[in-house]
Amino acid sequence: MVDFREINESLENSEERDAEDLVKVELITLSGLQEYEVEEGMTIKEFKEKHNLNEVKIVNEDGDVMRNNDIIECDSQFFISTPKKNG
C-alpha cells in the first residue's frame, strides 16, 4: 500500500532543501534592477550561460570583475557592463 504521508513529507523536505540552496542575485543593468534566483555554488560562467550574458562583464559592488570560476555563494548584487561602440 502506498504511504502518501511519507511521500508528502519527503516532497516537503525536498522543497525546503531546494529553497535553502537558492540564493538571490540582483543585477543592476542599463534597464534597472533584474532579480534572479540561482543555485548556491553556481559559477559565474554557468550563470552567464544560463541567462545568455556571455558578452557582458559582471562586476561586484567593490568594482572587481567577476571571473568565470568565481562562485556565487550567497545573496549578491552585481553590475553588468559592455563597451558601447559606434561608427
Place this chain on the structure above:
Amino acid sequence: MKKWKNRWDSPRTETSAIPVSLKECKNVIYNIFAKPKYAKLNITKRAYIKLMCYINLIGDYEISGFGRIQDGTITDFKILKQEVKPAYVECDEDAVLEFIKSIPREELGEWELDWHSHVDMGTTPSGTDWDNYKNMSALRGYKQFPAMIVNKKQSFTLINYISESNHENIDLYITGEDITNSEIDEIYNFVKNDIKSNCTKTISIQSKPAYPIYNNYWNRSNTADEFDDCKCKSCGVPLLNSHELTTGLCEDCELAVAETIGGN
C-alpha cells in the same frame, strides 16, 4: 567532362546536435511579434539644443551617449567617458559601468535612448552600430529600446530596436515651449565643459631622435600604454598573477583561446 550532380548525389549526413542555443532561440521567438514600444517621440527644445551642442562642439568627431525619455518625451542627453574619432567612437566597459552607477536606480529605466552622431555623413546605422545595438540589447535584458543617429545637418534616424531583424522607425516632434538665450548659453557652456571632461582623442607623438621607433606612431599617451600592460589584451580586466602578466591574457581568455584553437 564534369557531370553536374543532382541533389540526390550529395552524401547524406546525420547529426544529433541541435545547432542553436536554446536561450538565443527563445530571445528570437519572443521578439518576432513584439510590437514597437514607440510610434512617435517628442523632444524638448532644451534637449534638442543640448544634442546639437554636443554634435557641433565635438568638431569633426563622432560622439555618443544615452538619452532620457519621460512619458514619451526625450528630456535630456548625457555623454560617457569616450574616445572619439572621425568615423568611430568608443565608450569602454568601465565608462558604461560608471554611467550605470551614476544614475539613481529608479531612473535607470528612463535612460533608454542610445544615441550617437555621424558628423556630416548620412545617418543610416553602420555595421558597427548594429553590433552595438545587439550588445546593448543584451545589457538591457533583451528589452527593446530606441536608438538615434544624428548629424550636423540635423538629419536623423530614430528606430525602435527590437532585435537584429526587427526594428521600426519612430517619428520625432519638437515640443513648443519657450527657451531664452541665457538658457541656451547655459546649455552651451555645460556641454563645452562636459566634452572637455569626458572626450579624448588620439594624438600624434612627435618623433624623437633617440627613439626612432615612435616616428609617426599614433597613440593616446605613454602613461596609458604602461597601464594597459597590466590588463588583459582581450577583455581588459586587470591581470592577477605572474602567469597572466607573462601571457598578457587573463585565465578566462587564455582558456577561451585554447578552446578555439582546440576546436579548429
